[in-house]
Amino acid sequence: MRAALLLRLGQAALVVLLVVATCFALIRLAPGDPFFSALDESTVTPEQRAEQRARFGYDRPVVEQFVRYATNVARGEFGWSHSRGEPVSLALAATIPKSLLLVGTAFLLAFSVGTAIGAWQGWNRESLLARATDGVGLVLVSIPDFVLAVLALMGPALAWRLFPVGGMRTEFGPTGPAGVPDLLHHLVLPALTLAVPIAAVAARLQRAAMLGVRDADFVRAARARGASETRIVTRHALRNALVPVLAYAGVQFSALIGGVVIIEQVFDWPGMGRLMLGAVQARDYPLVAGAVLVSSLATVVGTMVADIALLWADPRQRGRP
Amino acid sequence: MGRSAAAGAPLTGRNPRVAIALLVLLVVVAIAAPWFAPSDPRAQPDLARIWEAPSATHLLGTDSAARDVLSRLLYGSRVTIGIATLAVLVSLTLGTLVGASAAVLRGVGDAVLMRITDAMLAFPRLLLVILVVAGTGDPGTFSLAILIGATGWMTTSRLVRQETRRLLATDHLRAARALGVPRRRLLTRHVLPGLAPTLAAAAVLSFAAAVPLETGLSFLGLGVRAPFPSWGNIIADADSRPLAHWWLVLFPTIAIALTVIAANVVAEGFARRAREDAASGGGA
Numbered sequence: 015m016r017a018a019l020l021l022r023l024g025q026a027a028l029v030v031l032l033v034v035a036t037c038f039a040l041i042r043l044a045p046g047d048p049f050f051s052a053l054d055e056s057t058v059t060p061e062q063r064a065e066q067r068a069r070f071g072y073d074r075p076v077v078e079q080f081v082r083y084a085t086n087v088a089r090g091e092f093g094w095s096h097s098r099g100e101p102v103s104l105a106l107a108a109t110i111p112k113s114l115l116l117v118g119t120a121f122l123l124a125f126s127v128g129t130a131i132g133a134w135q136g137w138n139r140e141s142l143l144a145r146a147t148d149g150v151g152l153v154l155v156s157i158p159d160f161v162l163a164v165l166a167l168m169g170p171a172l173a174w175r176l177f178p179v180g181g182m183r184t185e186f187g188p189t190g191p192a193g194v195p196d197l198l199h200h201l202v203l204p205a206l207t208l209a210v211p212i213a214a215v216a217a218r219l220q221r222a223a224m225l226g227v228r229d230a231d232f233v234r235a236a237r238a239r240g241a242s243e244t245r246i247v248t249r250h251a252l253r254n255a256l257v258p259v260l261a262y263a264g265v266q267f268s269a270l271i272g273g274v275v276i277i278e279q280v281f282d283w284p285g286m287g288r289l290m291l292g293a294v295q296a297r298d299y300p301l302v303a304g305a306v307l308v309s310s311l312a313t314v315v316g317t318m319v320a321d322i323a324l325l326w327a328d329p330r331q332r333g334r335p
Numbered sequence: 336m337g338r339s340a341a342a343g344a345p346l347t348g349r350n351p352r353v354a355i356a357l358l359v360l361l362v363v364v365a366i367a368a369p370w371f372a373p374s375d376p377r378a379q380p381d382l383a384r385i386w387e388a389p390s391a392t393h394l395l396g397t398d399s400a401a402r403d404v405l406s407r408l409l410y411g412s413r414v415t416i417g418i419a420t421l422a423v424l425v426s427l428t429l430g431t432l433v434g435a436s437a438a439v440l441r442g443v444g445d446a447v448l449m450r451i452t453d454a455m456l457a458f459p460r461l462l463l464v465i466l467v468v469a470g471t472g473d474p475g476t477f478s479l480a481i482l483i484g485a486t487g488w489m490t491t492s493r494l495v496r497q498e499t500r501r502l503l504a505t506d507h508l509r510a511a512r513a514l515g516v517p518r519r520r521l522l523t524r525h526v527l528p529g530l531a532p533t534l535a536a537a538a539v540l541s542f543a544a545a546v547p548l549e550t551g552l553s554f555l556g557l558g559v560r561a562p563f564p565s566w567g568n569i570i571a572d573a574d575s576r577p578l579a580h581w582w583l584v585l586f587p588t589i590a591i592a593l594t595v596i597a598a599n600v601v602a603e604g605f606a607r608r609a610r611e612d613a614a615s616g617g618g619a
Contacts, residue, residue, distance in 0.1 A: 021450075029454045036463075040470045156595040158547035160554045161588050164570060164577050172578040264457060272459035276551055280574075291555060294469040302469045306462050317457045 022321050026314045033310040037303035038083045041093075042076070044299045092304035097296035102304040105289060110308065112182060113285030117274050117312075119201060120208035121267065127209070128216030129259055133252055135217065136224025148221065154214040159273045163207045163280035170203060177203045180282030204281040208273050212266050219262055223255035230254070257328045264317035271313045351604030354597040361594060365416045368409040376402060376410040377562040389582050396582040398572045400562070407564035408586055414565045416594075418480040419545040425484025426541040427534060430491025435526070437492070438499035439518075449496065456489040460548065468557045479558055483545050490544075491537040498533040502526050536605035543598035550591055566591050 067073050071082065086092070092102035135144040154162075170176045178184070178200050187196050227233060228251065236250045275287030282288070286305050293301035364371065373394070374380070379401050387397040395404040437448040463486050468474055474482060502508055508525055516525070552558030553567030554574075561568055566587040573583035 025450055025454055028450070029457060032454065033458070036466060040466055044470045152599060153592065153596060156543070156599050157588075157592050158551050158595070160551045160567075161570065161591060164574070164584055165588070168577045168581065168584065268457055268459045272461035275461060275465070276555065279555060290465070291557075294465060294557065297469075297472075299469065302466065306466050309462055310458060313457060313459055 018325055019322065022318055026318050029314050030311065033307060034084050034087055035080070037087075037307050038080050040303050041083075041299045042079070044297070087307060092307065093300035095293070095298050095301040095304075097293060097298035097301065102301050105301060106286060106304055106308055109284060109286040109289045112283065113274055113278065113287060115201070116204055116208065116277070116283060116285060117270050119205040120212065120274075121270060123205060124209040124212035124266070124270075125216055125259075125263065128213035129220045129256070131213070132217035132220025132259075133224050133247070133255065136221040136255070137228065137247060137251070139225060139228070148218075151214045151217055154210055155218065157211070159207065159211055160276045160280060162210060163204075163277055166203050166207045167280060180280075182284055204277050204283050207281075208270065208277045211273070212270060215262070215266060216259055219259045220255060223258045224251060227251045227254050257324070260320060260324045260327055263323070264320035267316035267320060268313045271309050271316075351601050354600035354604070357593060357597040358601065361412060361416060361597075364409065365412040368413050372403075372406040372409045374403045374406045376406040376564045378402065378406075386580055395586050396580075398569065398580075398583055402562070404569065404582060404586065407569055408566070408590060411564035411566045411569060411587070412590065414476065414559055414563060415546060415549060415567070415591075418476060418483065418549045418559070418565075419542050421477075421480035422484035422487065422545040422549070423538050423541050425481055426488040426491055426545075427538055429485065429488035430537060430541075431495050431530070431534065432492075433488065434492035434495025434497075435499050435522070435530075437496045438503065439522070445496075448492075452489045452492050455486075460486045460544075461551070464548070464552060465557060468552070473560065476559060476563070479549065479552070483548055484541075487541050487544055487548075490540055491534075494533050494537050495530060498530055499526055502529045532605070532609065536602060536609070539598050539602045539605065543595050543602060546591060546595055546598070550587075 064073070071079060074082075090103055092106070094100075095102045095105050098105050131147065135148055138144045167179065171179045180200075182197065182200050183189075183193060184196050184200075187193060230251075232254075233246060233251055236246050241250075274285065275290060277283065278285045278287035279291055286308065290302060290305035290309075293299075293305065382401050384393075384397055385399055385401045387393055387401075389396045393403050393405065395408060398404055398407065433448055433452060437445045437452075440448070464482055467482055468479075471478070503526070508521070511521055511525055549558055550565060550567030550570075553560075553565040554571045556568070556571065559565035559568055561572075569587045570584050573580040577584050
């Protein structure tokens with residue numbers, strides 16, 4: 015168990031290091047000077063440029079710069095966002111909770127609904143409804159999230175006017191506790207769109223796993239002992255069948271972190287994903303790098319939590335590298 | 336460690352042949368687009384006729400620059416399918432190299448390669464691509480395909496590693512080794528042909544992932560950019576008023592969905608076949 019945990023930790027550290035290095039490379043190698051992109055190049059004398067570069071340490075060896083960048087990142091300093099005129103860390107801090115709300119809601123929704131549907135499908139394999147919903151699942155897995163988002167915008171938001179078209183709150187609407195229903199109303203469509211493909215994947219995995227345990231000896235033994243069908247499903251079958259779904263939760267979490275960028279853009283959700291895309295358009299490299307760094311940290315942590323949950327749920331995994 | 340990149344269960348009663356036929360048809364359409372398409376996808380014949388709904392002159396309507404959507408869709412299939420295909424080739428090459436090396440090296444080399452694969456797999460692919468696109472500005476079609484391929488080889492390498500290990504343990508390979516067949520020849524003449532079914536399955540899987548990635552990037556304005564057509568940037572053109580300009584959403588959506596569904600059904604077919612082969616005692 016300890017060896018397996020240590021390995022996961024080492025792997026997570028490796029990912030973080032790789033990401034920090036990639037982000038550093040982006041800021042260093044990106045076209046244009048980090049200071050003069052907004053200025054007219056011709057009015058800046060070479061001496062001024064050299065002075066500025068020296069001031070910010072850009073004349074130092076690359077290794078030294080990298081170490082400094084990494085230590086700054088470790089302290090939560092990601093540099094200066096020129097497109098927003100504030101430190102990157104402030105811009106991120108303002109948007110991270112909004113993205114977390116979206117991702118968290120979607121994650122809970124996807125896994126609770128997805129596993130429930132999949133378990134039901136697997137247990138009632140012969141049922142016509144189970145087959146039909148399985149077909150729907152294939153379609154939902156296959157449609158990219160940005161398409162789902164645009165479709166959700168067209169139907170429920172624009173045509174039927176059930177939900178707001180975008181944003182997080184009604185302008186000049188109630189704030190504080192009184193604004194919570196309004197916030198939830200805005201949250202429904204983006205969270206659902208983000209959750210649906212993940213739920214479909216979770217359902218398919220859960221379905222396969224349930225099929226695998228349906229005829230297992232321990233299920234027959236439980237039935238022979240006279241356990242009720244509900245008890246067989248919840249206490250015996252589901253518990254064993256959850257393992258493959260848990261094993262995939264980490265990868266799904268990383269899909270969520272990628273998907274939220276697109277969903278925020280389509281639904282105008284003022285989170286970190288939209289901030290990142292805006293930064294790409296503005297060539298605000300420190301902000302792009304900061305947002306990517308924070309997202310990947312979130313992914314690493316999410317994946318680790320999922321892996322540890324798996325180790326806890328399935329003792330067989332502990333011995334494996 | 337029990338994580339499967341191929342998400343999903345086998346589905347009974349879906350016919351992979353129909354799906355294969357559909358994919359072949361798509362490729363044919365993509366190649367033959369210049370003969371089919373009613374006009375140049377970049378032509379703006381009459382700027383007074385922007386955002387026209389489908390009609391007899393423009394079967395699928397026009398976009399924000401009065402370009403013919405049918406032509407853009409047909410030429411867009413060239414771009415989207417072409418990028419996905421090139422990306423698949425890159426993924427397959429990298430994945431086979433990493434996976435086969437891991438299987439042959441065993442021990443520390445195997446562990447290092449597979450941990451790198453796991454690490455890459457855990458990282459959101461979209462973010463990685465956005466990071467690189469941000470650094471290069473406008474990457475261009477060819478680089479975009481390479482980039483998509485270079486971030487999608489992990490599934491292939493896992494599948495290839497597993498299959499190579501299985502093959503290396505089979506009787507005929509053990510016999511070949513016992514006969515003194517050199518290692519390189521062993522790999523090229525005995526392992527590689529045996530990998531073909533696995534590679535085909537991996538190719539379809541990475542294709543099914545590459546199409547949404549490219550269209551998504553093009554939708555965000557980070558992939559293929561106007562005036563060049565991609566199924567993704569046609570939809571992006573309707574972004575401000577998707578309901579009023581529904582034809583810009585509907586037709587590319589159908590194209591994307593059909594392509595990815597077909598690829599997924601074919602992948603399922605491969606998976607089912609592999610399972611049946613294993614069950615009938617084909618493998619050691």
